[in-house]
Amino acid sequence: MNIVENFDLYAPRLINKKELLSAGHRACTGCAEVLAVRLMCKALGENTVIASATGCMEIVSSMYPTTAWEVPWIHVAFENAAAVAAGVEAGLKGLRKKGKIDDRYIKVVGMAGDGGTMDIGMQALSGAMERGHDMLFVCFDNEAYMNTGIQRSSGTPMGASTTTAPAGKVSSGQKTWKKNMPEIMVAHGVPYVATACPSYPLDFIRKVEKAKSIKGPSYIHCFSVCPTGWRCGSHLAIAMGRLAVESGVFPLYEVENGKYKVSSEMPKKLKPVKDYFKAQGRFRHLGEEEIKIIQHKVESEYQKILDKAKYLKAWD
């Protein structure tokens, strides 16, 4: 059901007006992840099949007997979105090859949260990307197992408090640095890898459209602010995404055939991470020393990306 279909937008004229994820979904108030999914669907268009992992996006959109999805969509289990997407891609390829379905190009997309991509979903994703299926995989990273109650994942940033790695008298939350999934995808030889955030909607849409045009594997890591899990006001979802990018906590960049390109949205001088932490309850416990360690690591990680953009050449 499309509520907004018949108007022209002044600035975002490039955005497809069709809503392929209907309202009525049960995402939390102010969920930036569902916003990202909504925008992704606009970029993908109707000739898409989505294979989703178990998680927030699956649960809020597919309560039988209704669905919010207006594109073909399949959910099977938690850890296998990439394998299901690979199967869909192979099935469509086989049917098309034998003339059993028409030969229109259908983009197959696998999507999962940070858990379903980087933890339990890692094997299936690695396999699918290695085999070179023509599919886009999008990780909607809200930095914890949000659907099951905010438990830590390998996507949880250092210092964040989650329900299984909470801040307490002898612990300051997540001990390890966020797993660098985009790098892992680049290491798989994925021809197009990008980080994105719905706070930069046109950039995100452009990246999805770029991935859609790749005939082969592609990967987008989408930073998804979760006001519920991060304990910030629901109205701040877009603002937090912006701060994450501007402070270098989540830099926006693309890697096309090994050539790194930092987004023009990145500021010349990064904002201090404490500005980003301020409004979020999950970082409230962090002391100055801890913030200093994180600040230093954010800067050095960002510098690595800048260096790669400067020195690494595209693959042959």
Next chain:
Amino acid sequence: MAKRVGMEVAVAVAEAVGQCDIDMAAVYPITPQSHIAEHLSELVADGKVNAEFVTVESEHSAMSAVIGASGTGARVYTATSSQGLMLMHELLPIASGMRLPIVMGIANRAVSSPLNILNDHSDIMPQRDSGWISLFVENGQEAVDLSIQAFKIAEHKDVLLPVCVNIDGFQLTHMVEPLELPDQELVDKFLPPRVPYATLHPSKPVTMGAFAMSDYFTEMMKAKDEALKNSKKVILEIWDEWAKMFGRVYKPVETYKAEDAEILMLTMGSMGETAEMAIDALRAKGVSAGLIKLRLWRPFPFEEIKAAVKSAKKLIVTDRAVSFGGPGGPAFSEIKSALYHEAHRPAIYNYIIGLGGRDVTVKDFIGMFDKVIPYDAEKAVDTYEFWGVRES
């Protein structure tokens, strides 16, 4: 005309599957299934089978991929054994719950621990409640025939359930047997293209794998149970059709000299052929022995079992898997339960045999009969025994 060949059964299964116009296969190797996967990939590589062949990175992904592909309307196949099947376990009820036709060949192999690559039924027995149609074969010809039939059963509009064909690993898969590969024209006539119930295609977008709250879940489970139970009707029709087209008859419970037998034995899988030789030997020495062979495991063939045992005084159920700490081997428990209300039911004895590839000879089968002959049929023996286990 149909080719009569001497072929390794696993290779023949791949040939048979290759005759079924599959659109996609996803496999992960595991002994003793690997020859099925390898030969199928050769057929694809040589252009003899036009299908997408995906060499996935685990069995869990193999099942995931065929579920996804089946959702697009493709005809799909996978195969596995033992640990691979156990790894797929999570997805089996999902495949049947989503009512997706999938055919899986299982080269039955023992489940760890300890690791054992040889044949028994401990891999398939834990999948009993998964909602899959489950068939057992005894020889290479049956493996070929049932692999082809499985697609038709799975895709039937009144079934729409995944089907597994159980083929004893090594004991059967690695044996070279004389068999007939059916004529391709007849297979094409028997097996028309799949007409999917719903497809993942933008021309008609659907949502597959929705989640259900408690208001719908029970109804979903009831619908699945009814579908599995009713599939027996379709299976019998398809076996009828097969008999007319190919001349080979299949029944849910096969019998061998069982009609007037006082003591019956039940086997599943390839051991049936060895047991037949034991029956002949026993009959020769005057024992009223007979054999029933369970071919259809799920849906469970209640009527056929009851009919087969109705005049027997004793029934020896052989199981090739253990239900630890439970009421006996899986087949034994189910048959006992099936016969509970019967006015006449035989005394049932349970021997766990052939675990981890341990050979069960004609002598062993005769020994089992000799053991139960002196038992008083009126006195229930409510226990199960590991046949031939070394005890201090």
Next chain:
Amino acid sequence: MTKKKGLATWQEITTGCVVFEPGSASEYHTGSWRAQRPVWNDAKCIKCGICYVFCPEGCVQQSEDGFFKANLDYCKGCGICAHECWPRAITIVEEK
């Protein structure tokens, strides 16, 4: 499908729980969740459409004259539109 006469029986539910009506989730009006609501001041609105872009529900609609408002059947009152509106044309008011 099951709207009129209550919950479906096991014979009536779709095989395999497949949902054939795309976007049928819109039957459920998430607007009932709302504790506050956005109000547009058309005098300040520059019709950039960013409120439309950033709405997680996709429920911000443009009227004939090009101004925007939220479809209150679905608006959850998250406040993103008001927070992101550059000219500060949107205010959040409490629901009564």
